[in-house]
Amino acid sequence: MAKGLLLLCMVASEVWNAETRPIDFVCDRESRRDMNTVAEMEAALADCDALKTLPSPIQLPCIKVHKASWERKSAQEKKGDIAASLRALSRSVRVVKTLSQPGCAATLLERLEHTVNNYLHIITHLDVRRSVESPLFSCTPESTHSLSTVLWTFSRLITGKLEWLMADLTHGCP
Secondary structure (H helix, E strand, O other), rough: HHHHHHHHHHHHHHHHHOOOHHHHHOHHHHHHHHHHOOOHHHHHHHOOOOOOOOOOOEOOOOOOOOOOHHHHHHHHHHHHHHHHHHHHHHHHHHHHHHHOOOOOHHHHHHHHHHHHHHHHHHHHHHOOOOOOOOOOOOOOOEEOOOOHHHHHHHHHHHHHHHHHHHHHHHHHOO
């Protein structure tokens, strides 16, 4: 019963996310906060006994930032950096999800993949002009077998680099 309710809550929270437009994402900080479901996934992970160690490592997003270097990058380069991290994370989660047994672990990994892909969709559709997007990582990516570490790192990407990029882009908001 609790697992069914968890799945229903996960699906309901994702419906709103699918309708978020890139301009809403940039101009409305509250929309971005609402889309960030990492805390909910962390709570679901605490209730998921089956997922202590992942069957395969997940590549972590690059979250470390040298502030002066970051500020020198164009918005397009920042967008490319974030998109590269999100793409790699999505691919890694997809692989681990296929190796996981059905149940709360697979459901949580599916939710994470969907959330990462929502962010990736919005980032790739942001209208950022001026230079060519760089699909390169800003670090040498690390991997982990711990889903709690993946969620923490994903949260830092969203609340760090992604928010800094949004701050750069809000000048175009009404």
